[in-house]
Amino acid sequence: MTAPLLHAADLKVTLGPPGAGVAVIAGLDFSLEAGRTLGVVGESGCGKSMTALAIMGLLPRPHAVGGALRFNGTDVLTLPAEGHRRLRGAQMAMIFQEPMTALNPVVTVGRQIAEMLEVHRATPPDQAARQAVALLERVGIADAGRRATAFPHQLSGGMRQRVMIAMAIACKPALLIADEPTTALDVSVQAQILDLLLELQRDEGMAMVFISHNLGVVSEMADDILVMYSGRAVEYGPAQAVLRAPRHPYTAGLIATLPDIGRRQAVLPVIPGNVVNPRRRPAGCAFAGRCAQAGADCAAAVPMLTPVAAGHAAACLRVRPAA
Numbered sequence: 512m513t514a515p516l517l518h519a520a521d522l523k524v525t526l527g528p529p530g531a532g533v534a535v536i537a538g539l540d541f542s543l544e545a546g547r548t549l550g551v552v553g554e555s556g557c558g559k560s561m562t563a564l565a566i567m568g569l570l571p572r573p574h575a576v577g578g579a580l581r582f583n584g585t586d587v588l589t590l591p592a593e594g595h596r597r598l599r600g601a602q603m604a605m606i607f608q609e610p611m612t613a614l615n616p617v618v619t620v621g622r623q624i625a626e627m628l629e630v631h632r633a634t635p636p637d638q639a640a641r642q643a644v645a646l647l648e649r650v651g652i653a654d655a656g657r658r659a660t661a662f663p664h665q666l667s668g669g670m671r672q673r674v675m676i677a678m679a680i681a682c683k684p685a686l687l688i689a690d691e692p693t694t695a696l697d698v699s700v701q702a703q704i705l706d707l708l709l710e711l712q713r714d715e716g717m718a719m720v721f722i723s724h725n726l727g728v729v730s731e732m733a734d735d736i737l738v739m740y741s742g743r744a745v746e747y748g749p750a751q752a753v754l755r756a757p758r759h760p761y762t763a764g765l766i767a768t769l770p771d772i773g774r775r776q777a778v779l780p781v782i783p784g785n786v787v788n789p790r791r792r793p794a795g796c797a798f799a800g801r802c803a804q805a806g807a808d809c810a811a812a813v814p815m816l817t818p819v820a821a822g823h824a825a826a827c828l829r830v831r832p833a834a
């Protein structure tokens with residue numbers, strides 16, 4: 512068996528100065544094969560973005576990390592900053608909820624895409640400029656030659672997101688991380704961007720880490736789903752298995768909040784309570800305060816991720832392990 516493109520083993524991230532840090536990732540394991548999509552889902556504050564930033568080498572400072580996080584065989588947790596800079600753009604790229612955080616407001620979008628190619632691929636400027644226009648076409652921007660000369664603020668939100676995607680794929684990275692890429696967009700534009708990402712991923716053979724708080728969106732995109740709660744995985748498995756036969760009460764709760772087209776619910780149910788603050792994470796199961804099935808035993812120790820079926824695991828004391 513070949514090694515996966517991306518592999519996390521007991522990944523831990525603590526933000527803040529030594530002695531006063533907060534463990535935002537408290538032991539996380541996952542794998543992603545080349546060309547596949549891992550969907551990461553969980554409510555706001557569960558640690559999804561910190562997981563992405565750990566992969567990209569962009570965690571806020573100061574921080575401390577533990578465990579291992581391998582990309583193409585390299586442990587990116589111990590990689591010097593310069594090495595990580597070389598990986599970013601060339602081999603791994605990320606798109607964010609808000610494209611303006613990634614785009615330079617005073618440089619035309621064509622130039623920004625061309626710069627990626629000049630820096631990472633040593634493409635000559637005139638050739639890079641032509642490729643930038645081709646990339647804008649590739650991400651579905653009409654009249655790309657003219658749009659290339661626009662500044663980010665002259666474009667709509669959806670178009671800016673397309674520009675950010677063009678920048679991210681310019682150097683044909685092996686891994687694309689999409690962190691809530693459609694959360695800030697109108698519903699009609701959201702679907703177009705998701706379709707574009709699916710198409711690019713298929714055509715370019717990229718692996719993708721697709722992050723969203725919306726399980727419905729994740730389920731459209733992912734081969735495997737990692738459900739995070741308070742900095743840990745509570746369920747992990749093939750997308751269809753997780754959706755059709757969720758084993759963790761938190762996953763079941765997320766599924767219950769999905770709009771049911773047949774029923775046309777006016778108000779969606781929400782999981783009562785809030786995500787536990789990582790500073791006040793309880794000793795046992797972090798979901799216990801919101802779980803209808805919680806008992807005294809749930810406070811004793813953190814439930815281990817336990818196999819429940821082929822490739823499918825859940826971290827709840829009530830799950831019956833696979834025989």
Ligand SMILES: Nc1ncnc2c1ncn2[C@@H]1O[C@H](COP(=O)(O)OP(=O)(O)O)[C@@H](O)[C@H]1O
Pocket residue numbers: 526527533535553554555556557558559560561562571788789
């Ligand atoms: N710079 C920081 N210092 C300390 N805690 C932070 C910092 N940034 C985020 N956090 C905390 O880390 C946790 C995980 O955040 P994040 O990964 O952004 O969650 P998500 O992307 O799932 O919404 C949250 O509890 C958040 O409040």
Ligand code: SF4
Pocket residue numbers: 759760761796797798799800802803804805806809814826827828829
């Ligand atoms: S371990 Fe207990 S509290 Fe946690 S999800 Fe399972 S039943 Fe609920």
Ligand SMILES: [Mg+2]
Pocket residue numbers: 559560561690691
């Ligand atoms: Mg986030």
